[in-house]
Amino acid sequence: MPQTDQFRRGAADDNGPPGRQDVSMDQQPLSQPVRSRRPSGREAKIAARTARSHAFGPYITRNIPYYEVLGPEGLELLEHNADTILEEIGIDFRDDAESLQLWKEAGADVKGERVHFPRGMCRTIVRRSAPKEFTQYARNPAHNVVIGGNRMVFAPAYGSPFVRNLDEGRRYARIEDFRNFVKFAYLATSLHHSGGTICEPVDLPVNKRHFDMVYSHMKYSDKPYMGSVTHPERAHDTVEMTRILFGDNFEDPATGKPRTCIISLINANSPLTWDATMLGALKTYARANQALIVTPFILAGAMSPVTVAGTAAQTLAEALAGMALAQLVNPGAPVVLGSFASSLSMQSGAPTFGTPEPALVLYVMAALARRLGVPFRSGGALCASKIPDAQAAYESANTLVPTCLGGVNFVLHTAGWLEGGLAMGYEKFVMDTDQAGMMHTLLAGVDLSENGQALDAIREVGPGKHFLGCAHTQANFQTAFYRSPLADNNSVEQWEAEGAKDMTQRANALWKKQLAEYEPPPLDPAIDEGLLDYMNRRKSSFPDSNV
């Protein structure tokens, strides 16, 4: 056959692409084949992966610069526009007299529910007392996370009423699914956080399901978690259960104040509106010194202008007002500037994900948060695709890479997101955790140590030889490159022999294996009993309701 020649580099036009033939047909025989130096087979692979993943810390400290798309003048212009929005147009605080009173006392112009803010007022309030970074405590101190600065924390997706997997397709989520995803997140070394409403357990009554969700995070994981925000009472329950879980550790003996053990998602009702439900949860958590992600949730074109600069200015205005209110409630309460921006399809009105405009919004908002001096939340692995196909993956990667380069401190929706957030995907979850793992390596940057420079390796090998057997390669064998548990890099023949599976099918096998092998982190039985006690007492104190 003529085409065997095609694989010899330099022998044909196709000198560009690599075939694995390029490796095995290298000019030099593989005198010391890679496999011979280590235990072969499945166990060795798992051991290697485990060794690698254990290198992941409780959160990421980035070692690469931030990517910014605008210079200082552009960012100043957007800050100016946010101030103009706050001053001229104002923000509505609905059905919440207390918030309006706080604004009045702070010197804002309150007319009915509309609040107008003197230029710079919200920024000054936030800068005066909001921490630049803070620690969210976990019941296992090894999983405490620092949120802010050059750190990144990866958390699962949040809020889907549906789940999807290859075996069952799409169906309503149940509390069993919720527990499963908490277990996956606990097992994933690339995720640092247990998340919040990973999926909606619709088999439980709306007004009581928060108990089971919060308990699941506490019982099946020892990573930090998020609180319920759908009613101030439910926020209060989250704080009380956290108090039981942490016991003596809940309060900092030095200050007598509660440690920040909960982070919660507080969404604006864009454009320019904060409603009573969110304000109630915000105030409850702020008073308890628990962290708040203050997030304008924006489908650009519907809830903001169709432009990046308009969406960013509006996001900043809304977030500033929310974060400033939290500081008025309890100066020093940890707040995170959140931005969730998707573009609307102008043809169908459907939200789109992984498109370039939201990536630009993310880069801009990350820079604005740094200028303001607060941690930033955005991004994740967002997609509009219903299934974990190529569309889902393109869209997710087009969100996750900007998330990492732009400098998101708290990444909600890192894993599992499908269908614009309507469905939590079992396969998508483990696929995304793999991608999150890769990001650890990217964010570690370039090793410029002597070992990283590897000049001795180049000296040892010299022209025309290969590096597989050289001392440097042997020394760095275990940690040389990120190893994906899901990517298939084998030859097409081997891949076909193994069933020609796509990534989703391999992911299906992986999550089943994880569930089968899961073991819960130890929890003091007295604490467990205390939590169940609290839940049962509270649950029986009022009737079920789906409102």
Add this chain to the structure above:
Amino acid sequence: MPQTDQFRRGAADDNGPPGRQDVSMDQQPLSQPVRSRRPSGREAKIAARTARSHAFGPYITRNIPYYEVLGPEGLELLEHNADTILEEIGIDFRDDAESLQLWKEAGADVKGERVHFPRGMCRTIVRRSAPKEFTQYARNPAHNVVIGGNRMVFAPAYGSPFVRNLDEGRRYARIEDFRNFVKFAYLATSLHHSGGTICEPVDLPVNKRHFDMVYSHMKYSDKPYMGSVTHPERAHDTVEMTRILFGDNFEDPATGKPRTCIISLINANSPLTWDATMLGALKTYARANQALIVTPFILAGAMSPVTVAGTAAQTLAEALAGMALAQLVNPGAPVVLGSFASSLSMQSGAPTFGTPEPALVLYVMAALARRLGVPFRSGGALCASKIPDAQAAYESANTLVPTCLGGVNFVLHTAGWLEGGLAMGYEKFVMDTDQAGMMHTLLAGVDLSENGQALDAIREVGPGKHFLGCAHTQANFQTAFYRSPLADNNSVEQWEAEGAKDMTQRANALWKKQLAEYEPPPLDPAIDEGLLDYMNRRKSSFPDSNV
């Protein structure tokens, strides 16, 4: 059902994710539904997409900054190491006495086939005469591309012996496939270039297939193209056919020199070796003032050290030697610094793609090329996956985003790449061109004009309303957001009603539609005859061979 509540923002825990219910259940009725303002249905969609894509120019002029992972000290260290490699270890120039003689005359230390270079020598030679940027001419001047500076040119993938599509699976490529991909690239407004050996027509003899490949680029497209590099004679044929195609336009009347109408891929035989085949093509094209992409083709771990810094220093050393040689052959001949770096799987020896290490190499090499002052080639939509599944898409996006942010001037492998370059995918091709289209929007950056700031829109709409019907949205309706022809953003119900197709199935329909609708660009019949004449004469002058 309790879960209907979940879609009202602020009403339940799932306030994070958007459902399309968030749009249609917005507090304000959609008084002016989007659809009512424009012709509905399929035609309107196509018209809108066409209008949008016509906004794409013949190449991209970026409007966002470069992303760099290393500061000046780190980059200087790598330049220093490249000089150390060139000085201490040297480079082999094999079976090419002329190259060795050129190096001797230039003052290098030549021992046998090993050349050692005084520190800085190659850099000085390149900087002295290599253009910082140059125009590659197309037979249709509207498709001339500028390569270098803040420009980006997207070209198809290169060199696969196999093709894959949903209908036939994987099989050897034929000249008919080659023509099809030339047609796709011609039709793709997001691709600026016709590429080179898009796939290997293995149904034609090795020593004559270059005629049909070059002719196909000339006949079925009017975008710029690449030349044959597998033999100096084949390079010569490419130049001669180009002379026929361009006629009087081939030479610049002002200088009397040939215009640069061909760009070609010259790969090093890493580590640290240039072989006679590549050197022969390099010299032929350099003498004819045709552009050269001088590319160390590296599977890190086999052909370079396992580290990013080691791979980058070696790449720079190899490329510097190749580019400097081109300048010795013909000072001023356009050269592009190329970098192709993949990581080897340390388990199987297979190349991997879309992993973080090659992205870091890309960012570093792009910065080094800018410091040197030559255009840069790298990236694309690379993947190891055999099929266009989620793995392929994650990996491709993880390559294409760095390609754009890092600042690649000439992007080979933008579309079609599968299986580490062994297969050219029909569906993958149109999927990748969609992604390339998105990158145009990303690279256009943030519009800070008054229209981009959109303050009037926010003033008009105000708190708690929606932007769908406002004047600003109407004015920007057509161009507001990038519109993907392949992403499905519809509701799950609609998607199921349309057959629950994944992106690959939609791509299958799209490329068939494109082939059916393809019309060739006009070509002067006399020129066509001249080309066929030349080919037939040359083909009959020597026997077929598969070497």
